[in-house]
Amino acid sequence: xxxxxxxxxSWEGEAQMFFDLVLRNSRRSRKENGLFFVSLLVSIVSxxxxxxxxxxxxxxxxxxxxxxxVDKLMALIPAFYGVTLFILFFLVYFASxxxxxxxxxxxxxxxxxxxxxxxxxxxxxxxxLWSSVLSLALGLPAAVLVSELISLITxxxxxxxxxxxxxxxxxxxxxxxxxxxxxxxxxxxxxLSGKIAGKEIGGLLAPAPDGAKRQLPAGIYFMxxxxxxxxxxxxxxxxxxxxxxxxxxxxxxxxxxxILGTFLLFYGLRVALGFLAGRQGxxxxxxxxxxxxxxxxxxxxxxxxxxxxxxxxAMCFFGYGVAIAWGRxxxxxxxxxxxxxxxxxxxxxxxxxxxxLSDSFKELFExxxxxxxxxxxxxxVRMPRVMELLTEEEDxxxxxxxxxxxxxxxxxxxxxxxxxxxxxxxAGLEEIQLQSHQASVYMDEEFTNxxxxxxxxxxxxxxxxIEMAGDVWHMTGKVQSRNLVVDSSITLSFALIVxxxxxxxxxxxxxxxxxxxxxxxxxxxDQGLMQAIxxxxxxxxxxxxxxxxxLQNMGRQLFYVVAASYLTLYLAFIFLIVxxxxxxxxxxxxxxxxGKRYRTLIRLGSSYEMLCASARSQIRWYxxxxxxAAVVSSLFGVRALFRGMLPSSIRNETAGLLVIALAMxxxxxxxxxxxxxxxxxxxxxxxxxxxxxxxxx
Amino acid sequence: MNQxxxxxxxxxxxxxxxxSQTKALDGITFQVVSGEFLGIMGSSGSGKSTLLNCxxxxxxxxxxxxxxxxxxxxxxxxxxxAEYRGRKVGYLFQNFELLDNLTGRENIxxxxxxxxxPEKESRSRMGELAGYLEIEDVLDKFPAQMSGGxxxxxxxxxxxxxxxxxxxADEPTGALDSRNARTLMEKLSGLNREQDSTILMVTHDSNxxxxxxxxxFIQDGKIFHELRRRLPEETQQEFYERILHVMAQLGGGSANxx
Numbered sequence: 001x002x003x004x005x006x007x008x009x010s011w012e013g014e015a016q017m018f019f020d021l022v023l024r025n026s027r028r029s030r031k032e033n034g035l036f037f038v039s040l041l042v043s044i045v046s047x048x049x050x051x052x053x054x055x056x057x058x059x060x061x062x063x064x065x066x067x068x069x070v071d072k073l074m075a076l077i078p079a080f081y082g083v084t085l086f087i088l089f090f091l092v093y094f095a096s097x098x099x100x101x102x103x104x105x106x107x108x109x110x111x112x113x114x115x116x117x118x119x120x121x122x123x124x125x126x127x128x129l130w131s132s133v134l135s136l137a138l139g140l141p142a143a144v145l146v147s148e149l150i151s152l153i154t155x156x157x158x159x160x161x162x163x164x165x166x167x168x169x170x171x172x173x174x175x176x177x178x179x180x181x182x183x184x185x186x187x188x189x190x191x192l193s194g195k196i197a198g199k200e201i202g203g204l205l206a207p208a209p210d211g212a213k214r215q216l217p218a219g220i221y222f223m224x225x226x227x228x229x230x231x232x233x234x235x236x237x238x239x240x241x242x243x244x245x246x247x248x249x250x251x252x253x254x255x256x257x258x259i260l261g262t263f264l265l266f267y268g269l270r271v272a273l274g275f276l277a278g279r280q281g282x283x284x285x286x287x288x289x290x291x292x293x294x295x296x297x298x299x300x301x302x303x304x305x306x307x308x309x310x311x312x313x314a315m316c317f318f319g320y321g322v323a324i325a326w327g328r329x330x331x332x333x334x335x336x337x338x339x340x341x342x343x344x345x346x347x348x349x350x351x352x353x354x355x356x357l358s359d360s361f362k363e364l365f366e367x368x369x370x371x372x373x374x375x376x377x378x379x380x381v382r383m384p385r386v387m388e389l390l391t392e393e394e395d396x397x398x399x400x401x402x403x404x405x406x407x408x409x410x411x412x413x414x415x416x417x418x419x420x421x422x423x424x425x426x427a428g429l430e431e432i433q434l435q436s437h438q439a440s441v442y443m444d445e446e447f448t449n450x451x452x453x454x455x456x457x458x459x460x461x462x463x464x465x466i467e468m469a470g471d472v473w474h475m476t477g478k479v480q481s482r483n484l485v486v487d488s489s490i491t492l493s494f495a496l497i498v499x500x501x502x503x504x505x506x507x508x509x510x511x512x513x514x515x516x517x518x519x520x521x522x523x524x525x526d527q528g529l530m531q532a533i534x535x536x537x538x539x540x541x542x543x544x545x546x547x548x549x550x551l552q553n554m555g556r557q558l559f560y561v562v563a564a565s566y567l568t569l570y571l572a573f574i575f576l577i578v579x580x581x582x583x584x585x586x587x588x589x590x591x592x593x594x595g596k597r598y599r600t601l602i603r604l605g606s607s608y609e610m611l612c613a614s615a616r617s618q619i620r621w622y623x624x625x626x627x628x629a630a631v632v633s634s635l636f637g638v639r640a641l642f643r644g645m646l647p648s649s650i651r652n653e654t655a656g657l658l659v660i661a662l663a664m665x666x667x668x669x670x671x672x673x674x675x676x677x678x679x680x681x682x683x684x685x686x687x688x689x690x691x692x693x694x695x696x697x
Numbered sequence: 698m699n700q701x702x703x704x705x706x707x708x709x710x711x712x713x714x715x716x717s718q719t720k721a722l723d724g725i726t727f728q729v730v731s732g733e734f735l736g737i738m739g740s741s742g743s744g745k746s747t748l749l750n751c752x753x754x755x756x757x758x759x760x761x762x763x764x765x766x767x768x769x770x771x772x773x774x775x776x777x778x779a780e781y782r783g784r785k786v787g788y789l790f791q792n793f794e795l796l797d798n799l800t801g802r803e804n805i806x807x808x809x810x811x812x813x814x815p816e817k818e819s820r821s822r823m824g825e826l827a828g829y830l831e832i833e834d835v836l837d838k839f840p841a842q843m844s845g846g847x848x849x850x851x852x853x854x855x856x857x858x859x860x861x862x863x864x865x866a867d868e869p870t871g872a873l874d875s876r877n878a879r880t881l882m883e884k885l886s887g888l889n890r891e892q893d894s895t896i897l898m899v900t901h902d903s904n905x906x907x908x909x910x911x912x913x914f915i916q917d918g919k920i921f922h923e924l925r926r927r928l929p930e931e932t933q934q935e936f937y938e939r940i941l942h943v944m945a946q947l948g949g950g951s952a953n954x955x
Contacts, residue, residue: 277803284810291798600794603755604855605783606811607775 022126029099030131035588035678036095037135039581043088043574044139044181049147050080050570051173056147057155062559069556073563080567084574085180091578093188096128098589100192107196108204121193132185136178143177144169154562218271225268231261232633239640254640259309262629266305269625270298285606285614288597292614293621296590303582308626310579314572315634315668319661320641321568325561326660335427337533338517339367339486340547348515351543360536363426363518367484368416368503369495370511375469380411381496385464386475393458398451405447405493413495415442415484416503416511423482426518432477434499439468440477444491453479468496469506485514487548576668579626580675587622588682591615598690608691615683623676627669634665702862702895703729703752708761710747710918721747722758723918729863732893734886736909738901738940740947744918745899749867752897754782766862783808787856789866793848795840801851802836808859819858826854830884846877850884857894866898870905882908903944907937914943921947 030037053059054074063070100107110120147168196204235258238244244254277290297304338361340348352358372380387406393399420442421431432440441460448456456479463474480497498506523532533551540547591598598611638661642654710722721744729735739745750756752763754770763770765785773781787808788794795804805826809819827833830850835843843851849869856864866885870878886908888894900906914922922943926936 280816282813284813285807287799287803287810288796288807291796291803295798594798596794597796597798600796601807601811603753603782603788603790603794604808604811605779605781607779610779610811 018123022123022130026127026131029127033095033099035584035682036581039091039577040135041139041142042577044135044177045143045146046570046573047081047084047177047180048140048143048173049150050077051176052147052168052170053077053566055168055170056151058558058562062555062562069559080570081180085184087574087578089184089187091581092184093191094582095585096188096192098585100196101589102592104204108201111201111204117197121197124193125189128185128189132182136181140174140177221268221271224264225271228261228264228268231257231264235261236636239636240643242643244640245644258633262309263302263305265629266297266301266308269301270294273297284610288601289614289617292594293618296622300586303586304626307579307583308629310575311627311630312633312637314575314579315630315665316637316641317568318572318668319634319638319664321565321572322664323657323660325565326657334550335423335482335518336486336516337519337550338547340515340517340545342513342515348545351545355539355543357536357539360520360523361517362520365419365422365516367419367423367514367516368511369413369484370507371411372414372469372506373508373510374506381409381466381468383464383466386459386466389459389462389464390455393455399455402452402455409494413492414503414506415495415497417497417499420480420497423484423516427482432497434476434497436499436502437471437473438476439473440480440497441475442480442492442495442497444493445481446491447493448479448481485516485548486550487553576671580672583623583626584675584679587619587679588686591683591686595690598687602690608687611687612684615687616680619676619680619683623672627672631665631669700731701728702731702766704764706762708748708751708763709759710751710756711759720918722751725920727913727920729895729897731895732889734889734896734908734910735898736906736912737897737899737915738906738912739915740901743915745915746867748915749865749899753786753788753865754778783812784859785862787859787861787864789853789856789864789869791868791871793852795848795852797840800837800839801832801843804851805854805858808855812859822858822860826857830854845873846880849873849881853881853884857888863895863897866896868900869898870900870902878905903937903940906940907933912940914947916947
């Protein structure tokens with residue numbers, strides 16, 4: 001028993017020492033590599049946010065009416081999560097590698113002092129685990145708080161009201177965040193400790209310097225630089241001319257050219273830096289600065305290129321995502337709140353009255369739309385004069401589009417004048433007047449824009465003759481484009497508004513009726529549009545009427561906005577973190593590896609300020625080069641995304657959106673600058689440690 | 698008339714707390730005059746490197762004075778200190794301390810860049826040094842592409858480019874083979890003779906020390922003996938033998954002292 005107690009005490013003492021060492025070492029690692037630690041925290045927050053997306057107020061709300069689309073989005077989340085884990089794995093791997101390399105000498109000493117390799121392994125694992133637990137303990141509460149905030153803010157922004165707010169907290173999301181985070185940490189740890197375990201003690205004590213890099217003739221690098229620029233130029237051209245979007249193959253080619261171009265650019269960059277180093281300048285330590293940079297570019301050209309591409313992706317996603325969200329939420333004017341589709345026998349006002357819902361609506365009217373049945377020709381409408389007048393207009397892309405669209409108009413819809421005027425009245429606009437055999441042109445917003453409308457209006461001002469159902473008609477007035485029904489996805493590219501008698505004649509009495517309704521303003525003021533519609537919907541459910549409300553339409557819009565912006569912003573964020581952490585960690589790693597050079601410079605009379613200024617300048621270049629390449633590419637990239645992937649409803653606002661996207665790219669550059677400052681501070685701290693005289697002997 | 702360049706007075710450097718104090722330098726006093734080639738010899742741990750590091754301002758002494766041409770350098774700070782390090786003294790290190798990502802020429806010119814001196818001013822000095830030290834062929838090569846001897850001669854050119862008052866050399870032959878060591882020492886002593894360069898060299902290589910004009914032997918942080926080469930009658934070989942004799946006594950410990 002006594003022996004057992006002694007054994008226990010000795011074990012206890014040993015364990016105590018072991019854990020003290022673990023705590024001390026991991027605290028030191030956090031201090032030395034704060035940048036990496038913060039990146040880990042941020043990645044935990046972003047993991048949680050994406051995983052708890054389904055619990056966000058907006059998503060809960062949308063699920064009620066767009067459950068299919070929301071479910072599809074949610075089905076995508078695991079894939080997104082997987083991709084993020086994959087990318088973050090590399091981040092964790094590189095940063096941990098850096099940390100271990102820094103400690104290589106210390107680990108060698110542990111082994112020299114007789115620590116067994118298994119114990120060293122345990123020590124490192126315990127340290128890693130402790131720092132992971134700490135990251136999670138700090139990161140998870142922050143994550144819950146941030147996603148709660150996002151939920152409240154988005155709910156407010158889209159006007160759902162925060163009364164029905166429910167907590168975003170999701171145990172499943174917490175579980176998956178922890179699992180994912182620990183998974184990548186462990187994987188990185190196992191791979192790295194395997195490397196350490198395989199090294200000889202000598203190798204740990206005095207790490208071999210990076211192998212002397214084999215240099216090819218400068219001409220080859222110059223060629224690479226030139227070729228890289230050429231390929232990038234080709235990719236830019238393909239992208240902005242819209243050729244990339246014509247087929248998957250072309251898109252693949254553009255991406256391939258862009259990626260290859262970026263890699264070659266960074267591969268060849270050493271020539272440019274060598275040239276800069278060779279030039280004379282006034283700045284102190286100029287040669288040293290460029291040689292350091294050149295060496296780093298030689299060693300890290302691949303990861304510089306990857307970082308640049310990641311920053312590019314972040315910029316494109318961020319610019320595109322924000323611009324879309326902006327365009328969507330700012331774009332549309334809406335008048336109608338409800339559209340009822342009815343069978344002939346149904347009388348909507350009657351049914352609503354029976355339910356006591358008449359007071360809920362300010363306006364309720366029929367929208368009559370039909371095809372031309374009168375006259376028995378192959379083509380119901382001919383408008384050669386319109387085409388003639390249009391052709392006489394000044395040449396432009398818009399004119400070509402208009403000519404092309406009108407060329408296909410053979411059987412247009414007709415709309416009854418009285419119902420369209422009710423719509424205008426409801427919107428508070430002036431009604432239009434038409435004589436018999438006069439028609440007004442209707443083109444949905446989606447198919448026109450200010451320039452096209454202006455072109456068409458100039459043609460209409462001539463009151464051109466057209467032939468409809470065998471009779472001569474005249475077009476008049478201005479182009480009309482209010483939405484005829486609630487659902488903005490039902491659109492007419494070209495229709496003619498005609499007086500009611502003519503409408504009866506042309507359609508032969510066979511037409512569709514939609515009952516359009518506008519909610520009573522008191523109702524909307526009291527509860528807000530969303531809640532008012534939701535309340536009326538609840539009552540309408542019992543009438544058996546088939547209807548579409550603005551809420552659904554808005555829900556769809558909202559869904560696009562939320563889905564597009566959430567996912568693009570999320571990816572942008574992750575890419576940015578990874579790229580910057582890789583750049584920052586690599587720079588600091590290189591600086592430590594070349595710490596001896598800084599020491600030599602100090603001995604030769606370099607001051608602390610001089611060294612810090614040189615390091616700052618190196619950092620500016622090191623971050624600036626990939627960022628600059630990314631900014632240039634992103635200008636073309638965002639333009640290309642707008643060209644190919646913009647929803648048709650906001651395609652006409654490209655110029656405005658581009659400004660927003662540019663502002664976002666600028667914002668990301670500001671974030672880059674913050675990172676740059678953080679790395680500069682870390683570097684200055686390191687240089688300060690070198691200034692302390694070293695005790696030799 | 699020989700002028701005093703460097704005066705060391707009652708220099709002490711103690712490491713550690715009272716109970717476990719190590720006296721690396723224990724009251725050393727000597728002077729270096731212009732044009733002198735002074736050697737400091739002693740066994741490992743005798744304090745010779747600490748002495749050099751104190752003069753080089755790499756470490757601060759506990760007590761005493763180091764005066765360079767009338768300026769007390771232990772109290773120098775910031776800009777003045779950096780100025781002293783680069784312009785008043787030139788260094789030659791055992792392991793060369795060349796920046797391995799800079800070419801030979803760039804390495805030699807680094808002190809100019811550090812002190813904001815235009816390259817033009819030192820162009821002729823650079824050519825002269827490169828010619829004398831026989832490193833013209835390697836000026837555009839990186840250190841990895843040079844031999845050890847070439848590296849040390851490039852380092853010597855770097856130490857000399859700003860025409861410092863004194864050159865501090867810390868075991869300059871320590872990492873060289875005997876042939877390269879001899880070449881380097883011949884060049885250094887040539888510079889000393891022909892250009893009146895003042896050199897203070899720490900070494901434990903008696904061969905290298907035989908090129909000096911005066912040698913101080915240090916033991917346990919104190920000056921233990923001094924040798925002067927009797928010029929011109931004494932040959933290098935004779936001086937070398939005298940050095941060996943003192944070294945043998947040093948190796949035998951204090952019990953055998955004279």
